[in-house]
Amino acid sequence: MRATVSKRIGIFHPQGFIDGNNAPTFLTLDDLHATENLNVDMVLISLKKVIFFNRNGLDIFVKALTGLRSKMHIVVGFCDYDSKKYQAILKFYGNNLNFSLFRTQKIAELFASSNKEGKKTVLLYHEDPSQRSAMAIELFDYGHNAIVAQSQSEFNEKKQNKDAFDVIVDETYLGMIGQKVATRVTGNAIIYTVSNFLDAEITDNFNISYHNNSLNVGFRLFIFDAYKVISMNIHALNFFARLSASAAEYNATICFVGLTFEKTPESFKNDLEDAGIMFFEQMDDILKDKELLAELGASSAAAIKSKRSLNKVIVNELPRFIDATVNTIEMMTNAKATKEAASVQPLTLANKENQVASSIGFYGDLDGMVILVFPQAIAKKTCEILIGEEAEDDEAILDAMAEFVNIIGGRVKALLSEYKISVDITLPRTYQSVDDLFEVVQDKRGVQVDLKFDEDKFIFFLTR
């Protein structure tokens, strides 16, 4: 069984009965090996479609999951269960619970380190005060507003007011959490949360691939939320200085917010400032100052590192990229596509109205970005197969678009791996308006292919 991947969470979906005999068949060594190659922050097993499990079966799953955690430094555990299953797991493992439990996938998403969702208001309760605090801290780190109920009765009372909360977190448990630096996206800025003592380990815990790719796809402002940093040593200083130097190539800015220098040498601040890093006391000093945001590059993605052009490898692979994309769209819409034109040019759209766009980057042996521009009608059609009904609201359409471009990205990755070209794909990005997309691509040249599905036009754009 292979894990599905959405929003950087890998989830296995076994169905039926789980015991010591069949559990190893659900998660074979091949499945685990394939999971190790996924670029995810969390691996979970969904118990939604499981009607029976026993301790032997879960033990095998837990062993497999903890093995993945030690190799991938990610959060592992179970999700999608009801109260009965939650109680059964607590009874099986008691105080030896070293994995996480998320009542729903939506709750799990709140705790994924590369959280791309906006700020959520979360009602939270756990009978153990230390769990309550741990969850509240994590949620805060990921940019959410956690309201912690201190007792079951307070929780019951508060949760009556459902409209007041985006998500209600209960029957959830944080086991050993991943060691990656928490990442979230706010508008066009990326916020990393760092804490405690920063030393050489930052090199391992910071997802440099994600950061580099964020630069590639057009993010220009990176903020380190450092309120909880006690101190840093010379290794961490060097790391941040290097990071800033590489960001400068893209005219990107790196800021620290809330960092104090009580236990960190004041000279470090000067060194970091010399490297181009800026310091602010409060997050709002940046995020609520539109002029400053514009100055720091977070209102657009105008400045691009030295102009890049398509290279030979990408161009040679182009027909396959296009075929893969067209096949996927045909599959999702059950419609036939015809190719109208293909040329190397900056992205050009005849019609910007009622269009949605999504992009996904790939990086590694080869860097590039696939951009898709759809009429809303096609976008709605692709939603039908993914969510089973025609989506009307923009959020559902954009979500489906993100899944769709994710599928395309996966296909590109598989395609290149056939040629021993190893790439990783980024989180998909969606653009509600085409203008937002143009802020990222600017006048970048790429291969534009105009396609036609019935009467709907569709654009595939591949660039670096």
Add this chain to the structure above:
Amino acid sequence: MITEEDVQHYIERIPPSPAILKQTLSFVNEGELTKAASEAEGDMALQAYLKKLVNRPIYGFRTEVSDIHQIFGILGINGAQQVLYNYMLSLLSPSKWELFHLDAVSFQDLQAHLSRKWHKILTHLSIDNKDIESAITLLPASIIICEALFKSKQDEVNLLRTTSSLDYNTILKRLSGKDLFEICETIALTWEMPPVVINIIHSASGLHPDEDPAIDSLGQWMHLLLFYELSNSTSIEAGLNDFIDFQVEYVADIYEPFMALMEIE
């Protein structure tokens, strides 16, 4: 990927049941087991199937049973009808499985396991009805149809499943408007299977509860039995565990008695 026309084309190619088989079934329905056995002797493939089937360990015979009349005698009317329908289904199964890691033997094993356990359930429910007993035979047709429709679409389905845990049945329904169980019903109609078989299968999909509580209850038992079988290692390895969506809530009422009956602790 799969269009309404593809599904229609598949349905049109479902062959009618062979004449000898039809006559054998007719004798079984009249309670004429001797005549049925004699008729069955005219079909070598049917004979071979029956011999192989009843000599499987799950039937528990110590010595090999090879005489066709003896086989019909052992099976009785209910069992004979069930086995004949199983044979009919096996005529639809592919010579080479591509989507699921199955072969003729493992598919027949699955049929045999489902049939024996269904018999156990009906005994527990004090139901003695040959048509209801035979209803289980149509369930594996969903696997055969899935294989036929999706075997050349594996890459597309796998791709779709990289981000979403969609089962084949859901994909088919969203693309063609028909699900696997609805196609099963068409097969049952083509082969003139009793209406109760169609109703139980419809309900056993877990997606269309029957208005008749008795039929619906049988549908629940069958749905849970299917997932019990699809949870064994052989089925998981064959890729069958998630070929359709398990409706956990649908079987909640019969979960406890099922666990007790199957002696699951």
